[in-house]
Amino acid sequence: SSLMQSNLAPIPELFVSYDSAQKLKVEAAELTSWDLSPRQICDLELLMNGGFNPLKGFLSEEDYNGVVENMRLADGTLWPMPITLDVSEKFAESLELGQDIALRDQEGVILGTMTVTDRWTPDKSNEAEKVFGADDQAHPAVNYLHNTAGKVYLGGPVTGIQQPVHYDFRARRDTPNELRAYFRKLGWRRVVAFQTRNPLHRAHQELTFRAAKEAQANLLIHPVVGMTKPGDVDHFTRVRCYEAVLDKYPGSTTSMSLLPLAMRMAGPREAVWHGLIRKNYGCTHFIVGRDHAGPGANSQGEDFYGPYDAQELFKQHEAEMGIEMVPFKHMVFVQERAQYEPSDEILDKDDVTILNISGTELRRRLAEGLEIPEWFSFPEVVAELRKTRPPRSQQGFTVFFTGFSGSGKSTIANALMVKLMEMGGRPVTLLDGDIVRKNLSSELGFSKEHRDLNIRRIGYVASEITKNGGIAICAPIAPYAATRRAVREDVEQFGAFLEIHVATSIEECERRDRKGLYKLAREGKIKEFTGISDPYDVPENPELRVETEGTDVDNCAHQVILKLESMGLIAAH
Ligand code: PPS
Incomplete structure (x- = not known):
């Protein structure tokens, strides 16, 4: 592993100063306004706080075309995910290009303004094919694209007025610059981030701990609390689980922060996107697992992406991204040695008993109130899950x-x-x-x-x-x-x-x-x-x-x- 260290200088945000924001907020009340969808609120938060740096707003048509076709903005910068403001035809028609609009959350609070420089009707099937790999509505993001997203996209620079308000787990939420300042303060110059949308069990704890040791880095547990795959365990439960697991790491090696990202489950492109986001949050390393951000099976019953496609695409762009990949090791429990080991490092496979509980088996045991062994998960985590998913x-x-x-x-x-x-x-x-x-x-x-x-x-x-x-x-x-x-x-x-x-x-x-x-x-x-x-x-x-x-x-x-x-x-x- 290289000697990469992070430069923890602040990164650009889209917020104006506090005084300007108060003034702008009053002026913006007069503007035509768009009520943001839950996904758009997540996207806007990361645009404004620098999580999506270098983006300065919702993508213009030219940038969108570049991102869809070859993962690059019009100026050649690597960016794998279209961040677009989708609206209804009726709303789009009511606007003039060059006009400023107010962006409101679902209670009507103005979070920012956008100058509408671009307005176009995207070819959604093409977007689905290129970004998600297939125009197949079994993919949650393709389903969203066709059935939830508006017909027209607006693009233009955003001016940030205030962050979306969160009332839950406030102390666990950090902007990129807050996390950078925290790493500076602790002297953490090498940080490996672990992205997750699932509760952590012993295997994850083991693998993240090993990844940090290998990279000679500190560890950031960086779970997604914005939008994940439909059907996932809700983030309230997950955060309570993560807090329990956090106590299991050696003191002051590991930290946790919540990421308000709206995931797209786009596999390889999503992995690159996740890496760029973590770089903005001051991390130097990023764990990419088997089938990273995979959406599950397509309408033919086959996986959308190969199990290592995400690792390959990440590897290809690693140098340009400035964040190093730590490939996920598949950890299994070896009964005779009562410990987790990377499955590819077990040389006596035929002589030992390898234990594993799949996600499906875990859900069955929860539903039926059956035992979940201690080698699999921590009692505190199991107790939280049982509260949320009683038999x-x-x-x-x-x-x-x-x-x-x-x-x-x-x-x-x-x-x-x-x-x-x-x-x-x-x-x-x-x-x-x-x-x-x-x-x-x-x-x-x-x-x-x-x-x-x-x-x-x-x-x-x-x-x-x-x-x-x-x-x-x-x-x-x-x-x-x-x-x-x-x-x-x-x-x-x-x-x-x-x-x-x-x-x-x-x-x-x-x-x-x-x-x-x-x-x-x-x-x-x-x-x-x-x-x-x-x-x-x-x-x-x-x-x-x-x-x-x-x-x-x-x-x-x-x-x-x-x-x-x-x-x-x-x-x-
Ligand atoms: S529905 O169709 O499900 O909204 O009907 P419901 O709310 O169950 O109401 C049915 C009871 O209303 C009485 N009632 C009628 N039923 C059917 N058609 C007509 N036109 C009608 N007018 C009054 C009737 O007593 C039903 O009660 P139940 O308990 O089913 O015998």
């Missing part, structure tokens, strides 16, 4: 009954509620059709629009209950399949969703006619009556279908309990 038998869920009026939904739902309350452990809320129509939806009638609105409200409440670890039991008619699917999607972000079709036939419901409504519907005194004069989409693939004709209520509710047990949602008794 399925302690997570919230929603049971959603659907069926005709008078089919027995409410009766079965009530019996189920009582049985679950007898078991205890989780709060249970019954959102019965009639109760909801009295409390949440009293102004609604029975048109398609009103029924959909009613069901979406039920879905919203159920998803909140599920998120907070409770049990929601819903029992509306919910005649439309598409609406039921939408509710399922709302709830499944947070926990399990069981659709239960109470399959009593319309003839039987009408024969029972417990509320006398069918008679009125036949006489035309109630319009749009489900099953008589209004449609009902029979559920095609419900988690359970219960037949009420010839089966008593207790038995129907018991069938639901058995289903919940088989899904691991309640402990078998």
Whole structure:
């Protein structure tokens, strides 16, 4: 390894002085303003604080073309990732080139201004091919590009007024210049950065520690807390985990700082981008692993990038970047020696037992509340993860009954509620059709629009209950399949969703006619009556279908309990 040391002089930021900022903020209130998306807020923060140095704003069309085609700005500077301000066509059309616009966060606070020098409609398929390697929406950034990003890009220099406000982990957030000053103060002239979007376990601790020793450098744990891959462990949990791991390093060799980056999962290009960012933060070395910033499988089920593509691309540009790569060693646990070793350095592979727990296996063990051994992770980390991902038998869920009026939904739902309350452990809320129509939806009638609105409200409440670890039991008619699917999607972000079709036939419901409504519907005194004069989409693939004709209520509710047990949602008794 070279003798590279960092020059820790301050780097340029885009902020104006405090006094100018106060003045500019008042003036900017008059400007046309753009409300930044969460990703744009992340990008703007790193533009303004120098994390994206040498960029001076969102890319111009010429710079964008250079970056997309050959990873270079128009002046030849290496830059692998298009940092663009995507907007709607309508907003773009309302502007004149040369105009200043205010950039606001989601609460309306003005973070900066931009002079719009460029406006163009990008070829998104080309961007996807060149930057992400394929125009395949299985790639999260390609999906974002086509389905979330606006049609038009604006480019131009940015003037920074204030940083985005963060209320969480404030002491752990540093700008590049703050981190540079910190390294100067400690005399850290060689610093190896570790990028991560996952909780750290023992293997990572081991590999980062070894990387620092090899590079004769101090270690910076530099996790991403901006936007990572959808489905990742949330950053609140991760930071609590990192803080626990930080105590395991030898004192004053290691530091941690949070990076508000919006990742793109662009593999090789992302690795180069990450390296340039860490250079701005005053680091001299950067760990690049196997499949660095990989997005997972494409729509053909194959990985988007080769496992070492990122290391290769980084290596090619290392000298120009001025930050050295420390290639990730794949660490495995050797049982006989009770220690982690780089797998390529184990010469007696056939004579020892090598232990490993994959990410999928870890998630399974968390979901089922199974043991996670100490050789794999630190007890403090496992405890944090268990709090966030309790076993399925302690997570919230929603049971959603659907069926005709008078089919027995409410009766079965009530019996189920009582049985679950007898078991205890989780709060249970019954959102019965009639109760909801009295409390949440009293102004609604029975048109398609009103029924959909009613069901979406039920879905919203159920998803909140599920998120907070409770049990929601819903029992509306919910005649439309598409609406039921939408509710399922709302709830499944947070926990399990069981659709239960109470399959009593319309003839039987009408024969029972417990509320006398069918008679009125036949006489035309109630319009749009489900099953008589209004449609009902029979559920095609419900988690359970219960037949009420010839089966008593207790038995129907018991069938639901058995289903919940088989899904691991309640402990078998
Ligand atoms: S929906 O379609 O899911 O919004 O319906 P829901 O909120 O479950 O309300 C159904 C209850 O309202 C009574 N009712 C009617 N049902 C269907 N169609 C019409 N036109 C209608 N008018 C009033 C009926 O009593 C339903 O109660 P349940 O408990 O299902 O018998």
